[in-house]
Amino acid sequence: MTTAMKFRHALAHTVGSSGWHEALEEVPRELFVGDAVYLADTTRGDLWTPVRRAEVGEDGWLALVYTDETWVTQVDGVLAEEATGMVTGSPSSSSTTPSLVVRMLEAAEIGTGDRVLEIGTGTGYSTALMCQRLGSGTVTSVEYDPAVAERARKAITKAGHTPTLVVGDGLHGYYENADYDRLIGTCSVRTIPPAWLEQMRAGGTITTPTWGWMGGVAFAHLTLDDEGKASGRFLQDDLYFMRARSHLPPPRPPIVTGIGDARESRIDPAILDDEAALFVAQLAAPAAQRASGEDMTILLDVGTGSRADTSPSPGGGWIVHQHGPLRLWDAVEDAILLWQAAGSPHQSAFGLTATRDRQHVWLGEPDGPSWDLPA
Numbered sequence: 001m002t003t004a005m006k007f008r009h010a011l012a013h014t015v016g017s018s019g020w021h022e023a024l025e026e027v028p029r030e031l032f033v034g035d036a037v038y039l040a041d042t043t044r045g046d047l048w049t050p051v052r053r054a055e056v057g058e059d060g061w062l063a064l065v066y067t068d069e070t071w072v073t074q075v076d077g078v079l080a081e082e083a084t085g086m087v088t089g090s091p092s093s094s095s096t097t098p099s100l101v102v103r104m105l106e107a108a109e110i111g112t113g114d115r116v117l118e119i120g121t122g123t124g125y126s127t128a129l130m131c132q133r134l135g136s137g138t139v140t141s142v143e144y145d146p147a148v149a150e151r152a153r154k155a156i157t158k159a160g161h162t163p164t165l166v167v168g169d170g171l172h173g174y175y176e177n178a179d180y181d182r183l184i185g186t187c188s189v190r191t192i193p194p195a196w197l198e199q200m201r202a203g204g205t206i207t208t209p210t211w212g213w214m215g216g217v218a219f220a221h222l223t224l225d226d227e228g229k230a231s232g233r234f235l236q237d238d239l240y241f242m243r244a245r246s247h248l249p250p251p252r253p254p255i256v257t258g259i260g261d262a263r264e265s266r267i268d269p270a271i272l273d274d275e276a277a278l279f280v281a282q283l284a285a286p287a288a289q290r291a292s293g294e295d296m297t298i299l300l301d302v303g304t305g306s307r308a309d310t311s312p313s314p315g316g317g318w319i320v321h322q323h324g325p326l327r328l329w330d331a332v333e334d335a336i337l338l339w340q341a342a343g344s345p346h347q348s349a350f351g352l353t354a355t356r357d358r359q360h361v362w363l364g365e366p367d368g369p370s371w372d373l374p375a
Helices: 002-013 019-028 029-033 056-065 098-107 127-134 147-159 194-198 268-274 275-286 328-341
Strands: 038-039 045-051 071-075 092-093 115-120 139-143 164-167 180-185 200-211 217-224 228-231 261-266 287-295 294-303 306-312 318-323 350-354 358-365 371-372
Touching: 002 029, 002 056, 002 098, 019 127, 029 056, 029 092, 029 127, 029 147, 056 127, 056 371, 115 127, 127 139, 127 147, 127 287, 139 147, 147 164, 194 200, 194 350, 217 275, 217 350, 268 275, 275 287, 275 328, 294 328, 306 328, 318 328, 328 350
Parallel strands: 115 139, 115 180, 139 164, 180 200
Antiparallel strands: 038 045, 038 071, 071 092, 200 217, 217 228, 228 350, 261 318, 287 294, 294 306, 306 318, 350 358, 358 371
16 A cells, blocks of 8 residues: 555545545545645735645655645635745635535535536545546536636546536536536635526535625525525534635725714624624625724725724723614614524524525524525
């Protein structure tokens, strides 16, 4: 048994998935990680240093590759193999933690005979795992970034697999191979793209992380009915990937605070540090972005110019200023108070229903309190 095979067997044992164990043992992750990755600077979150296979030696590289970790392979469009030095920016592609990949595949309930559409090929590792288990002919994968797609294609081909690989916007899906049994999003979306609904068979499932502009996340698992409506609860897993590039928020203008109508806040702004509360706040103000200052929480809706900011009141409590056509903090307060009255549940207490005409998140049951997602 080669050193690489020993590492693969150890990783498969660590991940501990019965359904995907054989695929984990057979698919060489080193092909997909490539010859270089980025390591984050310990003091600056936007600074990345490329580390190359040749610098650490083969055994050291395999030990890195088969650690159950995410390895960043591209930062703001610069592949690690092509970097000539330190790079500043945000990760734009990575080889996701294998255990997280398997959790995603298991959550999607992928099994023998399923036709799968994967949105976001990335390095191609999850694509290869599905090919290994299901057969290449059942797997279609779409990647937005041409350089990332080409890198993945080479690795997938070298691993011996021949799925349908598409370069394009995964939010449009891929009609040519529809209908699909399973759709998985290995990128996070703000809303469910209508094309996804159209390309699934009745009874098929869409499994994708959601990530809105305020930073709230939830993991959706939806089933389509005969009329093309997808509905289901969010899952217990707090799982998410990088955001789909066309679902990123718009750039924020310079932030101005302390303008507009002022009043006492009905909630402690620190509640938004709770992930479930942030998700709820985002439902109430889906076009708003969140920022922070010293002892201050700021919401800004770029499209309407509406804004809200909170700060401590000298007499105790918090003062909120609101400006613009939308009263962002009013909406957030109402949603948070409703959520607290329901026991402050996790995102899995909520569900999502999506049709071509409307998408809305509901609390408890589909006929319970609900919030529309942006069109």
